[in-house]
Amino acid sequence: MIRTTRFAVSASAFALLFAVKVLAQAPPAAEPPKAPEPDYTLTGNFGIYSQYIFRGLTQTDTKPAFQGGFDYANKNGLYIGTWGSNISWLSDSGLCAHGCSLEWDVYGGWKYAFNDDWGIDLGVYFYGYPGKYVSGATNPDTTELYVAGSWKWVSLKYSYSVDHTFGVPNQGWYLDLTANYPITDAWTFNAHVGRQEYLGSQNSVSNSVLNYTDWKLGLTYAFSGWNVGGYWTDTNTNASVYTISGKNIGKSTGTAFIQKTF
Structure with missing residues (x-):
């Protein structure tokens, strides 16, 4: 009886060890296939800002x-979008006879990612200011061609009107160096x-008097x-x-915002 019991226990232990070894050597379960990339995306956004700052002004x-605004992009990198905001600078400056309280933009272009770090963006951007002047x-409507390069969280963009x-x-032209550094999954440091430079002259006065540099520092959650x-x-x-x-529209100032993407 004793020998039989010992043999039974040994056989059970051997079977258990064999099963564990087989399971350990078994190939891992296959991961479920990834969802196919959509042919296009359509997104929208809306925000409330304490003021509208554009190129420091x-x-x-x-x-x-x-x-x-709304944005459409297909998987080949082509995109088009529109965006709008209320404004007051045209009425405040006395250039507007009627309306001029809206900026309505339309833009489109092509983006390409060389890898996870490097990318390029080419496009055209139209700034529209409907109203009677x-x-x-001079009508303030402006069309710019632009080229931009990006590396991780840094981008450099050149726009030419x-x-x-x-x-x-x-x-004129504008050179934009921007960094959006992810501090955590939720917090981003913005810099x-x-x-901005204007070419040519008006009434024998160089437009270079309008040239300026702007900068920004911020946080986004x-x-x-x-x-x-x-x-x-x-x-x-x-x-x-x-x-x-009576106000310098380029003076130092702070801005707060809340914005939703959908």
Whole structure:
């Protein structure tokens, strides 16, 4: 009886060890196949800002702005979109006879990612300012061609206006260096420096008097498709030419926002 019991226990232990070894050597279960990449994506966004800052200049006289847009992109890299915001700088400057309280933009281009780190973006951007303008004023509607390169969280973008530039009757260009560094999955540090230059002259006066540099520092917190944050901007604009209604529109200022992507 004793020998039989010992043999039974030994046989059971051997069977258990054999089963464990077989399971350990078995190939891992196959992962479920990844969902195919969609042919296109369609997204929208809407935000409320304490003011609208564009290239370092307030577009709403430090008053709140309501902004939103839609974007379409296909898997080949082609994209098109539209975006809008309320503005006041055209009325504040006296260039507008009627309307001019809306900026409505349309843009499109092509993006290509060489790998997970490097990418390129080519496109055209139209800034529209519907309204009736006073006699002699240059229509501020502006069309820019742009090329941009990106590396991880850093991008460098060059934009060139093909005709007049935001009410200046000559071409101009803007260079934009931006970094959006992910501190955590939710927090992002935002930094930017840009250079705006205007070409040509008006009435024998060089448009270079309008040239300036702007910069921005900020933080963004993301959760459930929402973005909440704030940033500080400043410029070295010539106050004598960038003062509207007694205010320098390029002075240092802070902006807070909440924005939703859907």
